[in-house]
Every structure is written in C-alpha cells, then in structure tokens.
Amino acid sequence: MRISKSQTEKNRRLVIQTAVDLMTSQGFEGTTMKQIARAAELGDATIYKYFPSKEKLVLAYFEQAATDALAQIGKTKGLASFTLQERMQLLIDALLEQFLADREFVALAHKLVAGAPLLLMGDELPGKQVLKQAFAEMLEQAESKGEIAACGFQPSLAALLADGVYAITAYWLRDESDEFANTTQMVDLSLNLLVLTLHSGIINKALDLGGFLLRSQLTRLLRDGNGLLDLLKLARMGLSGVGK
Incomplete structure (x- = not known):
C-alpha cells in the first residue's frame, strides 16, 4: 500500500529519533538496523526504504x-x-x-x-x-x-x-x-x-x-x-x- 508524503516524513523522523535513542544507550556498533526497525514498529526491510545504512541515518x-x-x-x-x-x-x-x-x-x-x-x-x-x-x-x-x-x-x-x-x-x-x-x-x-x-x-x-x-x-x-x-x-x- 502506498503511503502519503506526510506519513513518509513522519516515519522518517520516527526512524531517526528511534536510532538516536538506541545508539545513545547501546552505542553505534551495538545498534543494528533490525533493532531500529522493530523499535520503530516498522518491517525489517521497510527501514531500508528510508535509510540504506546506519551511517546514512546518522547523517540524516x-x-x-x-x-x-x-x-x-x-x-x-x-x-x-x-x-x-x-x-x-x-x-x-x-x-x-x-x-x-x-x-x-x-x-x-x-x-x-x-x-x-x-x-x-x-x-x-x-x-x-x-x-x-x-x-x-x-x-x-x-x-x-x-x-x-x-x-x-x-x-x-x-x-x-x-x-x-x-x-x-x-x-x-x-x-x-x-x-x-x-x-x-x-x-x-x-x-x-x-x-x-x-x-x-x-x-x-x-x-x-x-x-x-x-x-x-x-x-x-x-x-x-x-x-x-x-x-x-x-x-x-x-x-x-x-x-x-
């Protein structure tokens, strides 16, 4: 199902904030994309539609x-x-x-x-x-x-x-x-x-x-x-x- 532009932006911000919270408590190396996806209640593969890597997520x-x-x-x-x-x-x-x-x-x-x-x-x-x-x-x-x-x-x-x-x-x-x-x-x-x-x-x-x-x-x-x-x-x- 295609999601709206506003929902895409909302999900993008959610992923970033979730990554911030996890990396703050677990460190960069100790945090995986799968952990970020699940904490943000997104599919394991869905997160890669927003960010291809942890590095890109940090830059974002x-x-x-x-x-x-x-x-x-x-x-x-x-x-x-x-x-x-x-x-x-x-x-x-x-x-x-x-x-x-x-x-x-x-x-x-x-x-x-x-x-x-x-x-x-x-x-x-x-x-x-x-x-x-x-x-x-x-x-x-x-x-x-x-x-x-x-x-x-x-x-x-x-x-x-x-x-x-x-x-x-x-x-x-x-x-x-x-x-x-x-x-x-x-x-x-x-x-x-x-x-x-x-x-x-x-x-x-x-x-x-x-x-x-x-x-x-x-x-x-x-x-x-x-x-x-x-x-x-x-x-x-x-x-x-x-x-x-």
Missing part, C-alpha cells in the same frame, strides 16, 4: 536538525530587519538548541564523522548543503543592504561558514562552562569579527587562497579551545579601527 539526523533550525528561525518576528550577525547567531543558537536534547548522541556521531577525514573536507559533511544555502542567502541580503562590502566569493564563504558550524559544535561538546557561556562568547566574538572583516573588504582577494588553511586551523582551534577567546578579542580590537 544532522540534516534534519539543520532543516528544523531554519524552520524555527523563519518564524521569528521582524527577521527581515535583523543584521547579518543577528541572523547567523540566530541560526547557530537554533541548531545548538536542536542538539541539546540529544547531546550525548551528537557527541557519538561527531566522533564518527571526525574519523572520516575526507568527509570533513567535502560537501558531504552532515547538513552542510542546507547550512551553506542558508548562509549564502544571508550574505546576499547583507550585501544588498550595504552591510558588507561587495564580494565575489559568497559561495566559498558560505561553505566555510557551514564548516564553521561543525567546528562550533565540536567546541560546544567540550564546553563545561555554566550554560555553555564560553560557547556563547566564542560565537559572538567570531561572528562580530567576521562581520567587521566583511564590512572592511580586506579579505576579498584572500579568502579563496587561504580558505583551506583558515578552515583547518579554525577547526583545530575550536577543538582545542586553548586561547581562542583571547585571540578573537584581539582580532576584533584590531579590525574595529579599520575604515574609521
């Missing part, structure tokens, strides 16, 4: 979280009047809010992704395409409003920002400060620094050349956390005087 969690975060911020009143920094902050906050209830699973899944270096540097990074498109639209709107200097590298920057969300998640997973205050401060400082840099126009020619290095070093800094907040504060102080 992040894609769903990114999609849900965007839907959530889309309901924000007065969103059209928000600045670029406010829009990016809103998206990151909404995504981390999605992750919070499943933080243990996110940590488990993050280790799996971190163990695949080629995945980290490609467009297959979980949820990357959804985030990349969202950041591209934010940058285009900011440029049209004159918030940032005209630039021809929006696709590269949008991809870099999407990678940055993955790095921020890594930092957040290691953050033991009260109510993740360090993560909040780090995101605020880094976004403010980014907007100042874009407004000044000083990276128009440098991003494509240095994008790979910047992304890899940012990921390392966010993973380690050593001195990152001080570094961001120093950089913001330097850029605050540019163009004055």
